[in-house]
Amino acid sequence: MRFDDSRVDTSRVSDRRGAGLGGRGRSFGPGMAVGGGGGIIGLIVLAIVLFTGGDPASVGSGSGFSFPESGETETDIDTRCNASPEAIDQYDDCFTIKVTNEIDEVWAAEFSERGSEYTRPQLVLFEQSVSTSCGQASANVGPFYCPPDQGIFIDLGFMAQLQQQLGAEGRYAKAYILAHEVGHHIQTLDGTESQVRRAQQQDPSQTNALSVKLELQADCYAGVWSTLANQAGNLAITEVELDQALSAAEAVGDDAIQSQGGGQVNPESFTHGTSEERRSWFLTGYQSGDMDSCNTFG
Numbered sequence: 001m002r003f004d005d006s007r008v009d010t011s012r013v014s015d016r017r018g019a020g021l022g023g024r025g026r027s028f029g030p031g032m033a034v035g036g037g038g039g040i041i042g043l044i045v046l047a048i049v050l051f052t053g054g055d056p057a058s059v060g061s062g063s064g065f066s067f068p069e070s071g072e073t074e075t076d077i078d079t080r081c082n083a084s085p086e087a088i089d090q091y092d093d094c095f096t097i098k099v100t101n102e103i104d105e106v107w108a109a110e111f112s113e114r115g116s117e118y119t120r121p122q123l124v125l126f127e128q129s130v131s132t133s134c135g136q137a138s139a140n141v142g143p144f145y146c147p148p149d150q151g152i153f154i155d156l157g158f159m160a161q162l163q164q165q166l167g168a169e170g171r172y173a174k175a176y177i178l179a180h181e182v183g184h185h186i187q188t189l190d191g192t193e194s195q196v197r198r199a200q201q202q203d204p205s206q207t208n209a210l211s212v213k214l215e216l217q218a219d220c221y222a223g224v225w226s227t228l229a230n231q232a233g234n235l236a237i238t239e240v241e242l243d244q245a246l247s248a249a250e251a252v253g254d255d256a257i258q259s260q261g262g263g264q265v266n267p268e269s270f271t272h273g274t275s276e277e278r279r280s281w282f283l284t285g286y287q288s289g290d291m292d293s294c295n296t297f298g
């Protein structure tokens, strides 16, 4: 994956690393991704456990990435990420911010073309645990989106782990995950998320089924983004990288996660869709490059 420029825009970044260490609140596990009002959506559920077979505490060690000094301010991040074009490759946080910049840029143009306005989500970096308007989340969940905060929350240890497991070629898989979370942001901007939440409240038996549709639509939007980014020249994404993204989509399918966890696969508790469904909807978006192809509710 190549970027068309190396400027890293940190203006929407909130760095809360080091701030959540004492937090011991409610944590979220598989199957709890969508709850009542204001619940977290968009967990890439426990992929750390999936990849490592356990122990989220081991995450981040030996990943080969440079991590910033603790106590660094947000101004420092901006300076560090823009110090040289190599910063994107050198620092996991800079890479993550840069990918999010590119995702925002593509969607801003697409929204504008459709006569509406895209407002950028905030990107919250945290470690161990974080307070959100959706509740307290612990680091052993993957990246997630919280609608009231319009925020994507990421523990970069998760990203480092993904990189470690997938190798240097795993960067596009990370981009897929970020694009999926921004997909939830789009659902918040266009009202889909609140409609789904109301429908879930009216008919709780449909909670998980509706959650799956929301997740698959976010996967589809990630596919649409890939194609639009390629067309706009923001990114050059190869077919090999696309395949890695699809593998990531499969690896985080609910059935794969539940199997890996040693438990019975229980479709009723699925909140993200099966690996096959996720792959299929990602491809639908990728091949069409059109948001309108992403009607998973139809």
Ligand SMILES: [Zn+2]
Residues within 6 Å of the ligand: 041, 042, 043, 044, 180, 181, 184, 215, 218
């Ligand atoms: Zn999701």
